[in-house]
Amino acid sequence: MASRHRGLVLLAAVVLALPWFLANKFHFQVAILIGLNALVCVGLNLLIGYAGQISLGHAAFFGLGAYVPALLVDKLRWDSSLALAAGLAAVGLLAFAVARPILRLKGHYLAMATLGLGIIVAIVINRELDLTGGPDGMSVRAYRIGDLRLRGEWTWYWITGGTLVLGVWLAQNLIDSPAGRALRALHGSEVAAESLGIDVAGFKVKAFVISALYAGLAGAMTAHFLQFVTPIEAGFLRSIEFVTMVVLGGMASTLGVVVGAAILTLLPQLLTGFHDYEHLVLGAILMGMMIFLPKGLVPSLAALWTRWRAQS
Amino acid sequence: MTQRTVIAAALAAALGLAAGAAQAQGQGPIKIGSFLAVTGGASFLGDPEAKTLRLYVERINKSGGVLGRQLQLIVHDSAGDAKQAATFAKRLIEDDKVDILIGGSTTGETMAIVKMVDEAELPFLSLGGASVIVEPVKERKWVFKTPHSDRLAVQKVYVDMKARGLTAVAIIAGSGGFDQSCRKNAQELAPTMGMRVVADETYAPTDTDVTPQLTKIKNAAGVQAVLGCGFGGITSITAKNYKQLAMTQPFYFNHGVGSKQFITGAAGGAEGIRLPAAALLVAADLPDSDPQKKPALEYAAAYKAAFNEDISTFGGHALDALLIAVDAFKRAGSTDKKKVRDAIESTKGLIGVDGIFTFSAADHNGLDEASFKMVVVQNGEFRLLK
Numbered sequence: 001m002a003s004r005h006r007g008l009v010l011l012a013a014v015v016l017a018l019p020w021f022l023a024n025k026f027h028f029q030v031a032i033l034i035g036l037n038a039l040v041c042v043g044l045n046l047l048i049g050y051a052g053q054i055s056l057g058h059a060a061f062f063g064l065g066a067y068v069p070a071l072l073v074d075k076l077r078w079d080s081s082l083a084l085a086a087g088l089a090a091v092g093l094l095a096f097a098v099a100r101p102i103l104r105l106k107g108h109y110l111a112m113a114t115l116g117l118g119i120i121v122a123i124v125i126n127r128e129l130d131l132t133g134g135p136d137g138m139s140v141r142a143y144r145i146g147d148l149r150l151r152g153e154w155t156w157y158w159i160t161g162g163t164l165v166l167g168v169w170l171a172q173n174l175i176d177s178p179a180g181r182a183l184r185a186l187h188g189s190e191v192a193a194e195s196l197g198i199d200v201a202g203f204k205v206k207a208f209v210i211s212a213l214y215a216g217l218a219g220a221m222t223a224h225f226l227q228f229v230t231p232i233e234a235g236f237l238r239s240i241e242f243v244t245m246v247v248l249g250g251m252a253s254t255l256g257v258v259v260g261a262a263i264l265t266l267l268p269q270l271l272t273g274f275h276d277y278e279h280l281v282l283g284a285i286l287m288g289m290m291i292f293l294p295k296g297l298v299p300s301l302a303a304l305w306t307r308w309r310a311q312s
Numbered sequence: 313m314t315q316r317t318v319i320a321a322a323l324a325a326a327l328g329l330a331a332g333a334a335q336a337q338g339q340g341p342i343k344i345g346s347f348l349a350v351t352g353g354a355s356f357l358g359d360p361e362a363k364t365l366r367l368y369v370e371r372i373n374k375s376g377g378v379l380g381r382q383l384q385l386i387v388h389d390s391a392g393d394a395k396q397a398a399t400f401a402k403r404l405i406e407d408d409k410v411d412i413l414i415g416g417s418t419t420g421e422t423m424a425i426v427k428m429v430d431e432a433e434l435p436f437l438s439l440g441g442a443s444v445i446v447e448p449v450k451e452r453k454w455v456f457k458t459p460h461s462d463r464l465a466v467q468k469v470y471v472d473m474k475a476r477g478l479t480a481v482a483i484i485a486g487s488g489g490f491d492q493s494c495r496k497n498a499q500e501l502a503p504t505m506g507m508r509v510v511a512d513e514t515y516a517p518t519d520t521d522v523t524p525q526l527t528k529i530k531n532a533a534g535v536q537a538v539l540g541c542g543f544g545g546i547t548s549i550t551a552k553n554y555k556q557l558a559m560t561q562p563f564y565f566n567h568g569v570g571s572k573q574f575i576t577g578a579a580g581g582a583e584g585i586r587l588p589a590a591a592l593l594v595a596a597d598l599p600d601s602d603p604q605k606k607p608a609l610e611y612a613a614a615y616k617a618a619f620n621e622d623i624s625t626f627g628g629h630a631l632d633a634l635l636i637a638v639d640a641f642k643r644a645g646s647t648d649k650k651k652v653r654d655a656i657e658s659t660k661g662l663i664g665v666d667g668i669f670t671f672s673a674a675d676h677n678g679l680d681e682a683s684f685k686m687v688v689v690q691n692g693e694f695r696l697l698k
Contacts, residue, residue, distance in 0.1 A: 026406035029399070126516060129487055135517055136420030136489035137394045139427070228424050230394045269403070272388060 007255045008169055015161035028153035030269060032225060035160035036218045038261035041245045042164075042171050042254055043214020048243065049252035050175060051207040052187030053103060054111045056239050057118030058215045061091050063125060063234020065216030066223035067132060070140040075131075080143045084220050091216030092209055099205040118239050125231040137230030140223045156225045163221065167214060168254055174210070175254070183207055215242075248289060250296025259298055341384035342377075342647055344369065344637065345410030347400040348439075348630075349392035349417035353517055353544050356573050357417040360615075360627030361439060362387050365414065367618050368634050378641050386410065390421055397421035398428065405432045411647040414633045416440050417626070418543075419489035422457075429454045435640070435653045437633035439626070441465075441543075441568060442493035446676035456656055456676045458632040458666055459625075460590065460684050462494040462541075463501070465566045468588035469539055470505045472686050472697075478537040478562060482511035482529040484522065484550060485541035491517075494541035494566045510534055517546055523553045530559055537561050543568030548577030555581035562586070567684075571624030575692055582689045586697065589687045592628045592665040597696035604683060608665045625666070632664035 015035075022028050040062060047053050069087035072078040078086070102113045125132050132138055143150040150159065174180050182203050186193040194200050223229040232238060241264060249260020267285065271278040293300035346365060349358030369385040377383060386408050388400035397416060404410045405428070413429060413436040416422030422440035429436040436455050438445050443461040446452050473481065481502070485495040495512070502509050511532040513525035529535055538561050540550055547569045554563055555578075565587040575582045591598055595608035611631060612623045639662055640655035641647060659678065662669040667683025686697040 024406045026403045029402055029406075033399075126518075127487065129492065129514070134487040134489075134492065136418075136423065139423075226395065226398065227427070228395065228398055230420075230424075232393050232395060269399075275389075278389075 008165065008172065011168055011255065011258065012165050015165060018161075019157065025153045028157050030265065032153065032156050032160045033222070034262045034265045035157075035164045036222045036225070037242070037245060037265050038258040039160075039164050039167050039218040039221075040215045040242050041249070041257035041261045042167050043211040043218075044242055045211075045246050045251065045254060045257045046171060046174065046183070046214075047207045047211040048246050049257070050180065050187060051183040051204060053204060053207065054107075054243070055114040055208070055211070056111050056236075056243065057114035057116070057121075058211065058242050059234050059236070059238035060118040060121035061095060061212040061215040062219035062222075062238065062242075063121060063229075063231065064091050064094065065219030066140075066229045066233055067125060067138075067219075069220050070138065070223050070229060071131065073141050074138070080141075080224075081145065084143075087220055088213060088216050091212050095209045095212035096205065099208040100201065103201065103204040103208060115236070115239070118234070119236060122231055122235045125234050132231070135231055137228060140227045140229055142227060143224040150224065151227070156221075160221065160225075163217070164258070168258070171254055179203065179206070244286070248286065248297060250299040253296065253298050256296050256298030260296070263297070339381065341382040342379070342641060343384045343386065343408060343410040343412075344634070345386050345401075345404030345408055345413050346415040347388045347390045347397050347404065347413075347421065348415050349421065350387070350389040352391035352393070354392035354418050356545075356571055356624070357439070357543065357626045358389070358392070360571070360621075360624050361415075361417055361630035363619055364615065364627035364630045365634060367614065368631060371614075372634075372638065378638050379645070379647075383638075390415075390417075392418055392421065394420045394424035398424045401425040401428055405429075405434055410434070411641075411649070412437070412637050412652065414439070414630065414637065419445060419493060422455075423489060426452065426455055433653075434649055435637075435656055437637060437656075439629040439633060441490045441566075443497070443677075444489075444493055449674055449676050452676055454653055456636070456671065456678070458629045458636070458664070458669075458677075458679075460567060460588070460666065460679050461677050462490065462566055463497045464679075464681060464684055465588045466494060466497045466501050466539075467505070468681075468684055468686060469564045469566070469586075470501060470507050472586060473537050473562075473564070474506065476537075476562065479506060480508050480510045480534050480536040482513070482532060482535040482538045482561075483509060483541060484513045484515070484525055484529060484538060486517050486543075486546060487514055488517050488542070490568060491542045494568075498539055498541065515546065515550075517542075517544060519546060520549065521553065522546070522550050523557065526550070526553050526557055526559065530557055535561055538563050540565040541568075542566075545577060548574055548579075548581070551578035551581035551585060553581075555583075567625065570687075570694070571626060572622045573624070575689055575694075583692075584689060586686060586688045588684050589694065590625045590628055590666045591683055591685050592623065593625050593694045594685060594687055594696040603663055604665065604667065607663055611665050628665040632666045632669065635664055636662060636669060 044058055065087055068090050069083040072083035105113050126135055182198045186200050190200050245260040245264045246257045250256025271281050274281050348361050350362050369383045373382050390397035416438045419440040419442040422438040422445050438457040441459045441462050443463045445457045483495055483498050485491045511529045515522045515525050563585045567589050570589040570593050591604045592608045598605040615623045640652050644651035644655040657671050659669055659671045667679040669678040671678040687694045688697045
């Protein structure tokens, strides 16, 4: 079995087995939020880990994915699925429209441009009081399919788990396709990639749009699951959180970013016992991990394991 | 082989969560769950609230607890974010299995969990200011609140303005739930009380300067008085900018600024500003006959002794919520959620520091107008307006 399939089967097994270890609705909620964050990271990883482009504005797509369908259902009484499709289309279009000019930039400039995009979206959501409810957020109607309302932790656990496995499968297929190899080539050297006849700009745009769609979908699911959304979801810190999850778990490792998402979602809940010092402890843990496992948790541990096996 | 590491880590994390949940039920301590904005922009609400709850839970436990059981307080820091508040509320309800919820320093945090407590059928005492928290009361069966409602606050301000012959008012409000609720009330009440809103400006809570908005008010024609709707550091900035622009119209605020930090932060700009506030803020000025004078002074002394800080009205909201909860537990004779809820709703004449609480099926705020005083800032202190 190829290693990518092994990873996928393992993820599916964890998703299937996890409910036996979850004691109550709160645990389910944390598990669901891990899954949704992981979905964003799997998409973002295509951009950061494989294509080598930085985005500090992905929360904007997450936020738009949450707000657009929520508003269409709330204000215009659209059907949930139609609203979701429209929301994803909006996210995709915005990503496509900004991708070309933004992705001409490199390094710090690219980071700044995506950062600016994220901040603009967050400002609009924060200030359009009558539409979005402003900084205190808005409540979101439950997702409806006909007369069936999707609500409750049990339902959303399986929806999230299924979507995550599907999302990882799609991402891994993409990575192992010619397109994925092209992405990795332009990560290595854009000039070399171009000289091999790879449409560098085209592939960058594709990676950007796909990762934005992952974020948008996760945003929509988060809003429908929690039935509440605030502008913080679209804010700068949220963007940083996503990038941190990717870097922490391990860039260019699809399962790694899932682990990164799990750690960063779990830690604040596990550290509440430290009261006033929780941010300090969280910071120390993250710093320690980056110093001792600089390639990210999963790739670094994998390398250690291989070395240990070679020795024994 | 990396995947094995992953599954081991995932399982360990899951088990860790599960272990926390397996706590003994029955005659353990009575659990009070709280989520407050201890850090972040609204921290001067959440910080005194958390301190007050800790202080008084300890005191109650020392004197024997409630119903022969100790109180256990669990405080989570929501940082003023509605989503975090919802997550922590979920955790308190499902994981910690608390007997009552106290919290939501801000209106936004409170509104994010109103539906949740209704579904969980758990009594919830909110510390948020806006009237929407308990209205419509039919949909807020399990929700009560201790601060005076902002509708009452606006009424008080308008009455005072009219007494001074000021009828054309400008509103400067933040974009948060509490601020906007005050603004909405100010607009709705104006025609019924013979007032006119002649300018209406909004700022974001993260702004660091409101000079542009104030300049627009300054240049608007016929503004006789200004009403500020808001809370937090931004209100100090507003007061400071107001003074810097040398604006001369009388300046009013709603009850979101009832702490010493507002005055010190405004660096002299707060002088002369009037606001409605719980009598607690001006306890020393109250006549001895006032039933609130004694509890308010006691609270101020206890708080000062424990933390060496001046009290704010916000800590008072938390104290009252705790007193109401304890009283309800005693009268219900158990922690049965339904009985406790009914006991809270039948609270009568309970003297708190915010005022005298009498709840009913139609009123989940329970405060009368008399306990709400007009206050003016004089020489850096809150003084009762006579």
